[in-house]
Amino acid sequence: MENVQPLLEIRGLHKHFGSVEVLKGVDLTLRRGEVVSIIGSSGSGKTTLLRCVNLLEEFQDGDIVLDGETIGYSIVNGRRHRLRDRELSRQRSMTGMVFQSFNLFPHLTAAGNVMLGLRKVRRFGKEEARSIAERWLSRVGLASRSDHYPSQLSGGQQQRVAIARALAMDPKLVLLDEVTSALDPELVQEVLNTVKGIADDGATLLIVTHEMRFARDVSHRVVFMDQGQVVEDAPPAEIFGNSRSQRLAEFLRNTRT
Amino acid sequence: MGYTLQFGAIWASFDKLMSGLAIGLGLAIAAVAIGTCFGLLAAFASVGLSRIGRMIVTCYVMVIRNLPLLVLVLLVYFALPQAGIRLDKYESFIGALALYSGAYLTEVFRAGLTAVPKGVVEAARAIGLTRIQTNVFVTAPIMLRNALPSLGNTFIGMFKDSSIAAAIAIPELTFQARKINVDTFRVVETWIVASGLYIAACFAIASLLRRLERRFPKF
Numbered sequence: 001m002e003n004v005q006p007l008l009e010i011r012g013l014h015k016h017f018g019s020v021e022v023l024k025g026v027d028l029t030l031r032r033g034e035v036v037s038i039i040g041s042s043g044s045g046k047t048t049l050l051r052c053v054n055l056l057e058e059f060q061d062g063d064i065v066l067d068g069e070t071i072g073y074s075i076v077n078g079r080r081h082r083l084r085d086r087e088l089s090r091q092r093s094m095t096g097m098v099f100q101s102f103n104l105f106p107h108l109t110a111a112g113n114v115m116l117g118l119r120k121v122r123r124f125g126k127e128e129a130r131s132i133a134e135r136w137l138s139r140v141g142l143a144s145r146s147d148h149y150p151s152q153l154s155g156g157q158q159q160r161v162a163i164a165r166a167l168a169m170d171p172k173l174v175l176l177d178e179v180t181s182a183l184d185p186e187l188v189q190e191v192l193n194t195v196k197g198i199a200d201d202g203a204t205l206l207i208v209t210h211e212m213r214f215a216r217d218v219s220h221r222v223v224f225m226d227q228g229q230v231v232e233d234a235p236p237a238e239i240f241g242n243s244r245s246q247r248l249a250e251f252l253r254n255t256r257t
Numbered sequence: 258m259g260y261t262l263q264f265g266a267i268w269a270s271f272d273k274l275m276s277g278l279a280i281g282l283g284l285a286i287a288a289v290a291i292g293t294c295f296g297l298l299a300a301f302a303s304v305g306l307s308r309i310g311r312m313i314v315t316c317y318v319m320v321i322r323n324l325p326l327l328v329l330v331l332l333v334y335f336a337l338p339q340a341g342i343r344l345d346k347y348e349s350f351i352g353a354l355a356l357y358s359g360a361y362l363t364e365v366f367r368a369g370l371t372a373v374p375k376g377v378v379e380a381a382r383a384i385g386l387t388r389i390q391t392n393v394f395v396t397a398p399i400m401l402r403n404a405l406p407s408l409g410n411t412f413i414g415m416f417k418d419s420s421i422a423a424a425i426a427i428p429e430l431t432f433q434a435r436k437i438n439v440d441t442f443r444v445v446e447t448w449i450v451a452s453g454l455y456i457a458a459c460f461a462i463a464s465l466l467r468r469l470e471r472r473f474p475k476f
Binding site for chain 1: 374376377379380381382383384385386387388390394395398399402473476
């Protein structure tokens with residue numbers, strides 16, 4: 001490995017909503033170019049973990065280090081302080097996030113959705129932002145749809161616009177949160193193929209998914225989470241082969257369709 | 258004996274009614290423009306992080322909505338000069354109507370704001386927009402589109418409320434009609450024509466706003 005330092009390092013992450021502990025000391029490391037899938041039953045903390053990495057959630061203890069920079073908090077005189085909005089926004093722009101429910105901006109066209117961050121965060125001029133947006137939209141197979149509004153697109157197309165929107169920002173890391181769960185079955189494959197293409201291009205991806213076959217095919221490593229903890233972290237062959245923990249075996253038995 | 262309608266005297270003063278209508282429209286537009294700024298600021302403050310901001314908005318809306326407009330207009334017109342603020346009657350009426358419409362628009366905008374999907378706001382934050390950028394480029398446009406239909410109703414309401422300006426002798430439509438009434442004694446004719454003008458103007462505003470609504474993409 002030419003990069004000794006990991007791209008993302010999560011150490012001892014704790015998160016609770018009121019008295020409910022959602023993450024109980026999660027450790028996770030991603031190298032540059034690595035594709036890691038997180039599996040686990042609902043309520044195991046997978047989505048919350050992604051949202052912490054994207055700073056959409058606060059967390060009470062632990063560190064998240066992205067490309068050498070501790071994100072979300074600073075330590076002043078031994079006390080943790082949440083960073084200011086401007087800093088948080090800058091750090092968020094280093095990661096891309098694709099949501100389960102697409103969350104496109106309904107008042108902007110497909111191209112407008114991709115361009116907003118390029119213009120206002122990356123400060124590209126209009127022409128340049130437009131050409132980057134067009135390039136990414138054609139990368140996800142939607143070159144002919146760039147002037148369509150989200151309401152004029154199918155779910156699968158909307159999700160591909162959302163992927164283009166995240167990747168056009170040239171993030172160091174892309175977080176994908178159950179990106180096919182809200183889609184009709186016949187639209188799932190087009191989105192998975194898009195993600196697969198991006199993975200093959202060398203992007204670093206952290207994927208929360210219920211698509212076991214996809215997780216096995218696309219990932220370098222698969223992480224199994226249960227009740228706020230990482231239970232298994234191994235290459236897919238091991239996870240889906242003879243799984244070691246009883247909880248994982250049980251989970252896989254229940255998800256097998 | 259029946260009452261015979263004679264419009265001749267009304268047509269002779271028709272230009273006064275029209276100038277009254279123009280003044281009414283002008284008052285409403287000025288007041289609504291200022292009131293919209295109040296409403297937008299107040300609506301964002303009402304869902305904002307500052308507790309003091311939220312409290313101020315709650316008080317503002319509560320006080321204004323529990324005051325009849327006529328009372329508010331008279332209060333502003335007579336009380337402000339005592340406090341050393343000199344306004345002419347136009348400025349004072351526009352101020353009063355702006356305050357009044359602002360409170361109602363606050364509620365309209367607030368309803369539009371709560372209908373903005375939370376996930377869309379998170380998506381904006383996720384690509385690195387700051388809180389202010391998110392409000393300006395994502396939340397506000399979606400909220401305005403949500404609010405457009407009820408916004409139209411409020412605008413029409415404010416135009417009709419400009420008739421209250423007659424109470425402080427601003428020569429708008431109602432004031433002019435009353436004057437013609439006194440001069441000509443053609444009571445029924447005067448109010449028929451005045452009503453027709455109000456209806457026509459409101460209808461025009463409504464269809465203008467409906468055109469605007471159609472121009473925005475449906476979500």
